[in-house]
Amino acid sequence: MSFDEIIDRRGHLSSKWDMMEKNYGVAPDEGLAMWVADMDFKSADPIQKAVRDMLDHGVYGYIGDYRPYKAAISWWMLNRHGWRVEPEWVFTAHGLINGVGLTLETFTNPGDGIVLFTPVYHAFARIIKSAGRKVVECPLVLNDDKYEMDFAAYDAQMTGSEKMVILCSPHNPGGRLWTAGELRDLADFCKRHDLLLVSDEIHHDLVFNGAKHIPMPLAAPDIIDRLIMLTAPSKTFNIAGTHTGNVIIQDETLRARFAATMAAMGISPNNFGVAMTTAAYSTEGAAWADALVKYLDGNRKLFDEGINAIPGLKSMPMEATYLSWVDFSGTGMSREEYKSRVNKTAKIAVNYGSTFGKGGENYLRFNIGTPRTLIKEAIDRMQKAFGDLQ
Numbered sequence: 001m002s003f004d005e006i007i008d009r010r011g012h013l014s015s016k017w018d019m020m021e022k023n024y025g026v027a028p029d030e031g032l033a034m035w036v037a038d039m040d041f042k043s044a045d046p047i048q049k050a051v052r053d054m055l056d057h058g059v060y061g062y063i064g065d066y067r068p069y070k071a072a073i074s075w076w077m078l079n080r081h082g083w084r085v086e087p088e089w090v091f092t093a094h095g096l097i098n099g100v101g102l103t104l105e106t107f108t109n110p111g112d113g114i115v116l117f118t119p120v121y122h123a124f125a126r127i128i129k130s131a132g133r134k135v136v137e138c139p140l141v142l143n144d145d146k147y148e149m150d151f152a153a154y155d156a157q158m159t160g161s162e163k164m165v166i167l168c169s170p171h172n173p174g175g176r177l178w179t180a181g182e183l184r185d186l187a188d189f190c191k192r193h194d195l196l197l198v199s200d201e202i203h204h205d206l207v208f209n210g211a212k213h214i215p216m217p218l219a220a221p222d223i224i225d226r227l228i229m230l231t232a233p234s235k236t237f238n239i240a241g242t243h244t245g246n247v248i249i250q251d252e253t254l255r256a257r258f259a260a261t262m263a264a265m266g267i268s269p270n271n272f273g274v275a276m277t278t279a280a281y282s283t284e285g286a287a288w289a290d291a292l293v294k295y296l297d298g299n300r301k302l303f304d305e306g307i308n309a310i311p312g313l314k315s316m317p318m319e320a321t322y323l324s325w326v327d328f329s330g331t332g333m334s335r336e337e338y339k340s341r342v343n344k345t346a347k348i349a350v351n352y353g354s355t356f357g358k359g360g361e362n363y364l365r366f367n368i369g370t371p372r373t374l375i376k377e378a379i380d381r382m383q384k385a386f387g388d389l390q
Contacts, residue, residue, distance in 0.1 A: 003041050003295040009033075016040075031379050037172070039238045039321060043276075044288035047237060050279035051272065060271050069274045073246060076281035077231070080305035081204065084302075085216040089255065091262055092141050092269040096202055096230045097123050100166065103198050103228050103247070104131045106261040107254075112351030113162035115195065117149060118357030121172045124200075128166075136162055139358045140174070143316055147174045149182060152190050164196045165189075170203045170213060170320035171211045173356055173365045177211055177319040183285045187220030190288040198228045202245070203223060203321045205236040205289055208297045211319060217250065225251045228258075229328050235321075236289050237280045238369075244273025258265040296322050301377050306379030309390045313382075322369035325353075329362035331389065339364070346381035 009017045010028045016036035020026045024035070042048070054060070061278065070087035077085045109278030110132035116124055118137045125135045139153045140147040167186065170177050173240035176187075187342075190197045199216040207213050216227060232245035249255040279285065298317050307315045309323070312331035315324050328338045335354070342348050343362060368375060 003292065004373065005207045006371055006373065007040060007042060007352065011104050024343050024349040024351045026343055026347050031349060032374060032381070033349050034367045034378060035349045035351045035365070035372070037235065037367060037369075038240045039154065039322065039367075040371060040374070041238055041292070041369070043238050044280060044285050046282055046284040046288075047276045049115065050275045054275055059107065062235055063137040063269070063271060063274055066274070067268070069269070069278045071204060072278045072281035073231075074142045074165070076286075077215075080286065081213065081215050081217055081218075085248055085252075089250050091247040091249070091258060092273070093245050093247055093267065094270075095234070095243040096232050097127055098243070099230050100198065100200070100244050101127050101131060102163070102258070102261055102265075102267075104128065104194075104348060105135060106176050107196050107228075108133055108163045110115075111161075113159070115154075116164040117167065117311065117330030119173060119353060119363070120166075120168050120356055121123065121200070122355040122357075123167075124166050134161070135231070137355075137358045142359075145314075147171060152159060155192065160179050160193075160195050161195060162195060163196060165226070167197060167199045167216070169199055169216065170207065172203060173323050173351075173353075173360070173363070175318035175323065175325060176320050178214060180214050182220035183214060183216055184307055185215075187223045190223060190226060196226050196228065197223060198230065201231065201299070202235050203232065205377050206293060206296065206322060207291065207320045208300065208318065211281055220270070225254070228250070229256065233277050233280045236292070237276070237285065239273075239280070240277055241275050242270065242273035244258040244269060244277055259288060278340065299323070299370075299372060303368050303375055303379065306376075307382065310383055310386045313386065315347055324366040324368050324369060326366060327362055328363050328364060331386070335361070341385045342363055342382070346378075346385040348378055348381060 016033045020033050041160055070090050073090055074085045077083045086229045105362050113136040113174050114128045115136045115138055117140050141150045204213040229248040234240040303324055304315045307313050314327045331338055351365040353360035
């Protein structure tokens, strides 16, 4: 397939395109949707074939054999990430936010503190608060245009009421790939404060410049007894609408507790998610993912060049994901002014940095997972909207 193909998603119940007028005042017939983290590309051919095969069969009954599905997950993790995952470690949630909610329900109690390294994916704080837990923000430190964790400061913040850390790896919205050393330091922090670690690694396949994502169990195998891994094919293959994500737990004791929650809630995978994941995690899917990363890398370079040419704007160097984190503090404008220029003048719908927690206030997040023609259009609109700064 060609990633340059323009697919009109308007009128197809797309959250990204059909909800931007309600949320941002940007009409879909004249605006660009660069907020919700799904891409504007058709998914991989093996996934399309799997769905067509289901359609041709025409019966959508209960699944009785998950072995091919779990084998595909194990194959992908070993071949793409060097991480051995046994099928019995794998649970399937209705997306990773559901997975986070299930871990909160299983391993914490109302009122417990849940640590987030902010700014970070906004849905974490939302679901923590909805579950009656307390968000504990540990701000990331900006050093040489990249985020770093400051564990000395975080140690001083801990009160003993904290029970869990949620890590975003690779980091959303900053696009950071955490190093092995940083992950080991995090593991030590969790041990010092007796914290469970939930590692959301949903963007692990979308890595640039030949770099490698390091799964948490490989960086710190000594914390398996307090580690819950979250992965999904949804970002890589643009199938977020299946709401299919995996909670992977190696430790037997943690796994038994989580299995009890899953059983009590009657949660099991849906047919389409199983079929699409099995098809995605294949040699054909791997080739498509490689082509996608190459295309996204071109988008990244083009977008960074165009944005950084605007005085006062600066995009954070992106090592992973397809989400560009742009700092507007250099414009000297109020938040309302630069947001108005993006929404009302450029007519682009983006995520506001303040929703990502402390440290995100002067940023906007742009989704560059879209055909290059639209990236060029977005740059042109931004340069015109901020033309007086040229």
